[in-house]
Amino acid sequence: MEYAFFEGKFVPIEEAKINIKTNSFHYGTAIFEGIRAYWNEEHQQLYILFAREHYQRLLRNCKAMFMELPYSVEDLVNITVELLRKNQIKEDVYIRPIVYFKDLKLTPKLIDYTPEIAIYTYNFGRYLDTSKGIRVKVSSWRRNDDNSIPSRWKVAGAYVNSALAKTEALLAGYDEAIMLNQHGFVAEGSGENIFLIREGKAITPSYSEHILEGITRSAVKKLLKNELVVEIEERPVARSELYVADEIFLTGTAAEITPVVEVDNRKIGGGDVGAITKELQDIYFRAVRGMIERYFGWLTPVYEK
């Protein structure tokens, strides 16, 4: 039996249904998260990656959207652990918490409504090709500006912007889109942050470039600094700089670390996965599966031993 956490309790997934009059369904005023858990066969253990960090971001975003939940970060981590146990998950899995206004009322506003949280598990598999790398297109769609719909928050309505850019890229024969912000500088992918490598240095757009405050981005910054001893510059990145980069990769919970081998039909570096990207992937994929002791702090084990 597959369960979801819905309206304060665990229910069979078929019963986790919302009414078509639900306010957030109409206006995209929901805040969501994407979390991965990795199965380690040898340890017979499922590890949730950055559980606390995802729920901290969720609650921060909810606060900004006037969605006060009766749960702490600890409560939400515990509920997620229980959900994974109930669903007896023994493989890699994706977890989707979503907070929405459950009121059956129309009017797009954020006050005088009641927020509710639902959490369910999803078999995502690989989101993008992390081994061979992907071809991307700079989108004709610009990333939402902070003064229209903040990209900093994982707010459901903002993903119309992602969907437009991703669709344009797919229809043109590419795997993913890179969006520029309203000022014409590189922002991020439709569901990923971006890093460039130039002359041994890593470059990534800073938080002020109208991007999501990515949790994988933060982890990758630590790995670059501590493991690969690569210097990081956070600054505006022009579109033309993408074409002359030695390596490019995207980061995200779903996308993990995805190499970009081509941008707008220009090969990046030699047109295959770069050396720094490869080394970074190797450490990241071992760390998330509980294979590197110094990164155990990233993980929440699901099963009691």
Ligand SMILES: Cc1ncc(COP(=O)(O)O)c(C=O)c1O
């Ligand atoms: C637009 C966007 N940027 C970046 C990311 C990467 O964020 P994180 O590493 O926290 O998953 C995501 C995915 O959640 C996203 O949707």
